[in-house]
Amino acid sequence: MSHNSFGHLFRVTTWGESHGPALGCVVDGCPPGLPLTAADIQVWLDRRKPGQSRFVTQRREPDEVEILSGVFEDERTGGQRTTGTPISLMIRNVDQRSKDYNDIRDKFRPGHADFTYDAKYGIRDYRGGGRSSARETAARVAAGGVARKVLDAAVPGGVTVRGALVQMGPHKIDRTRWDWAEVDRNPFFCPDAEAAARFETYLDGIRKAGSSVGAVLEIVAENVPPGWGAPIYGKLDQDIAAALMSINAVKGVEIGAGFGAAELTGEENADEIYLRQDGTPEFRSNQSGGILGGISSGQPIVARFAVKPTSSILTPRKTIDKSGQATEILTKGRHDPCVGIRGVPVGEAMVAIVLADHFLRHRGQTGR
């Protein structure tokens, strides 16, 4: 069952609410002998951490991770290593301002999960969105840090998983200017410096208006060998779609040519194969996004996902309350004007988790 777990051989179970004492995850099935310290995970959490620019929520969370189990000093190899037993990770919440939410405790924010959680459970932790808060994604990023260790050791050179923001509101990047180095130089994870400048101006306007806006993100995994994935309901692209769609506020996922594939002919869509000088196969194009029949082809895996605007805005919206009365709502508190920005490290983490799981599954079934 998958209420709050993701993956099979590499399995992540997250727990925690936005304003509870802590949140965390259990990573089960991690192979033994991998080097792993809290610092290895912290580096990824720091990329997602709130409060790093004026374009993300001003909640101040250090997001310091503790490893509570699953690692031990290894005399043979030196350093702290995974033991093959479950890795429990915990992050304390320190900057809750629960009183900010008193106004909305009985009201359902339009576009938010308030209404549906109440419909399902009849009780919910309304403070900061409780379990439906984007804070849960900190646990994903922590688990993704472990997954990256698995991928480092999976193939010579390791598997690289990187992400970028390619569209904010109506503004798209120019793909010919794509520069991975640029991603870390602006507060938007944007690979196009010119677009980043436009994003800045645009988002300042949105932010000052107390509004919010959506975004499109792209995740690229390189050096994945051919053969990972499984027909028919364990397809690599299926699991990536599930992983990305499970992130808060995501409304669409596509692989390779994605929705654009609808407009292609078979001739345009076929990624022709030829031989490199060294006799290894290469593809002329990558409409497939690195996945054919649910199995990796050896090409870069390319996935994009769309994030809707945060529903917490300063403009009053019509809604109802728990007692079934019509009312209005506007959300104060600290929010992301474009929650898609911090979705980049989250999307990377989820793709890393899927790949780590499929690496282990593939090795199990085929011995390779």
Add this chain to the structure above:
Amino acid sequence: MSHNSFGHLFRVTTWGESHGPALGCVVDGCPPGLPLTAADIQVWLDRRKPGQSRFVTQRREPDEVEILSGVFEDERTGGQRTTGTPISLMIRNVDQRSKDYNDIRDKFRPGHADFTYDAKYGIRDYRGGGRSSARETAARVAAGGVARKVLDAAVPGGVTVRGALVQMGPHKIDRTRWDWAEVDRNPFFCPDAEAAARFETYLDGIRKAGSSVGAVLEIVAENVPPGWGAPIYGKLDQDIAAALMSINAVKGVEIGAGFGAAELTGEENADEIYLRQDGTPEFRSNQSGGILGGISSGQPIVARFAVKPTSSILTPRKTIDKSGQATEILTKGRHDPCVGIRGVPVGEAMVAIVLADHFLRHRGQTGR
């Protein structure tokens, strides 16, 4: 594990190759006491069946389903009913023309799973694509027929799941002309009669050129009560995304506003809630596609998916063969010029399966 199974409490496991003796599925977890005959399933298979127009493959398969287990005569209620035990469904393959595939037994069709199956397994049934063939989707449609019986009984009035083709190549429907009744009147499952006429002309050209083209499909589920779904990794939209992405040739999935949500502001995206005359809640819009925080809101659930063009085309493409030599390939045999067309009943079936599973899971966890 999910190699070839989908769902949890309502679980479907499919098996079979395109040119093997048969294909089928086991539906496990179906509630007892539901009326179910082969005819109840056949009606859905007939919609997907090949050879019904010149726009789909000319392979002649009656696709007759046999129920091998899980039903019994019920004296109390009369008629054949499910017993709560696994329902085994089988469809014999009758019109294999395996020799059509001799030319491609050693070559990898660009854009097809030939290359990746070989990379993964080192052995594959190349005839008609083997396990990667769209014939596998007949088993999904059969299982979907069972899922619909679950949905019929789930809520008063039953849950309705319908689909339509909304884009073929560059041609989109006009949503203001949407008419569900039109879907069954043209060979494209198109809800817009004028668009259907354009599709016909366009696809005749594609077909005669031995080419193929992609499509976008939309599935709508109505009368789903609020509360189905589960945070965080058992989200309804996550499972729908996985279900649709698992269908052959699908490259993208979106819910509600989907990728369009990236361009919306928070104000535009918020589906305001008001009270109907009878005091029940209603939404002003459905950007969410009926799902908030992974849980159904009571609005219609709206999912779209993009299908790439079939990779089997008559234009020669560069590729390599199993021995690692450069070569060319063109695919004869009988193929769908727009495989997206027959994707409509398949997409409906997958959404029905997800909903049946989530109905049972919701009832299990909450008793409602």
Add this chain to the structure above:
Amino acid sequence: MSHNSFGHLFRVTTWGESHGPALGCVVDGCPPGLPLTAADIQVWLDRRKPGQSRFVTQRREPDEVEILSGVFEDERTGGQRTTGTPISLMIRNVDQRSKDYNDIRDKFRPGHADFTYDAKYGIRDYRGGGRSSARETAARVAAGGVARKVLDAAVPGGVTVRGALVQMGPHKIDRTRWDWAEVDRNPFFCPDAEAAARFETYLDGIRKAGSSVGAVLEIVAENVPPGWGAPIYGKLDQDIAAALMSINAVKGVEIGAGFGAAELTGEENADEIYLRQDGTPEFRSNQSGGILGGISSGQPIVARFAVKPTSSILTPRKTIDKSGQATEILTKGRHDPCVGIRGVPVGEAMVAIVLADHFLRHRGQTGR
């Protein structure tokens, strides 16, 4: 979920009723490239087949297995091989005598699942026990034949799984006379020729009295390398216990010293380790039954299980019927006087399935 499936990476889903048209299973996750024909499976089914002596049910079922998917001719290696896709196995029922059951259609046999199936589902296929019949175990034995192919290739020399009947009613074998060759020479799978003679006399009396009796069976798996299994809820002994307890009529399972371990001191229970001449570790005793902490130690894995007497007997028993009236019942028809006998091939199959699954899981997690 595990309604009707068993295993994870190597996963078996069975279906079918005693008097339905057929029964079978889907084996998912079998590695590719293993030689597999129907004859490879048939040999195991023939050991379990009814009607082979006067000591088992006289129902005449050839139990011929068909492989419907998952294998293909492999040019590289020659012969039919598994492809890594799901293997669907089907066995037709041919000798149903459903009318024998008319007397009991409305009555619940004491000690049988009639009452509980009715309580759970409100509808049941009463003919021959429907889904609760021991006929379902034919599908297990077929799946076990596939599992053995996995074990043959898992380690040099292959893993051997063998079983024997060690107690019938009050009569136990003398373990000092254990001879595996003897198992195939008597109709009881008994490894002690003298005990077999006693079993014969004893069971003839039981049979003629229209009564039935219980038994204890032992399964031994040899050449399992150290390291298979997983803490804490994927323990090898836990999965063996589940596998054996899932067999019809089984009421107890033990590993190694089993219930006898309760009477041991720590000194007696400790299997001391020493070094062989060749420097490899060896154990002085095998109280552990080859499993420590849920993980294989390299010693033979030894599991025993107790099978209760068949509830279908000729002596009238007090019971009630579906309408809630007090009545009596006696079961005519064809039954096993000691259903434990045919439990031997079933127990072997279940242990083989557990081991195949754990081999793949271990390889996945550790690469070894």
Add this chain to the structure above:
Amino acid sequence: MSHNSFGHLFRVTTWGESHGPALGCVVDGCPPGLPLTAADIQVWLDRRKPGQSRFVTQRREPDEVEILSGVFEDERTGGQRTTGTPISLMIRNVDQRSKDYNDIRDKFRPGHADFTYDAKYGIRDYRGGGRSSARETAARVAAGGVARKVLDAAVPGGVTVRGALVQMGPHKIDRTRWDWAEVDRNPFFCPDAEAAARFETYLDGIRKAGSSVGAVLEIVAENVPPGWGAPIYGKLDQDIAAALMSINAVKGVEIGAGFGAAELTGEENADEIYLRQDGTPEFRSNQSGGILGGISSGQPIVARFAVKPTSSILTPRKTIDKSGQATEILTKGRHDPCVGIRGVPVGEAMVAIVLADHFLRHRGQTGR
């Protein structure tokens, strides 16, 4: 996958090592609205807690549980209630004496998991047995406290799960003297006061000799309605067998008549059914242990399990070390002379977890 998780709709994932900073579990799938405080769980932990008599380990652990997520104040009903989201429970380790284990860091204790963990993972936390320590069972007991809340609400009157020690070494209780009230009056959870006195004398001898001894425990669940469980691989007895066998040191599990069923005839084994004055069905006996065909019959569910003696003893035993040299070992430190004693609350917890899971599964599939 089930490396470190147990259950499906009600799913428990445990983590933690004996000498790590903490241990705990995540309980996923708990229904919403159940009253739950740390005190509700603590009461069960206190029964299992070490150091409560001279007959259990002298390690001083308060075993105080923290609830980190999944509960919230419910205004409608008052008090703290479950929200339907994952419940994270943590227990800090406070009395580790890791240096006690320096002698055995490189040696494998015979009868312990040291050897097999090393064989599997190549690295292990040797301190106190690491993950294989019985300390892990504290997390099970905590999760069992949540499961009991589910069972309280499942049926009118609630389901009761109680356990007792029925055999220590060669000493068995007299079942005619069974008194549940007695269980809490002696340090052995023994329901027979006279036997408890014998246990005391006997175990003092064992303890002073630095030895250890095994035990048999019995768990009884009352007021389980008919219908819980599922054929064929989701049987209630199968899951109970798996649950109990997963506990450290358990070597055997039996239901109802158990291994004794092997000696019964069909006549003796059949639990005849008759009608009570009020017209409800009742059974004359309970050889079945409350489970028929894997489904509860409404009778008390009776399970027994055998626990081997602790492998940590003061008598030197022959073994090898990690470098493959022959050596001797004796285990100092603080240990349970009869680890079976503290197995009583653990066995209760595991049966409660299985029943909570099956209650939800049954409700999901059948709506009852």
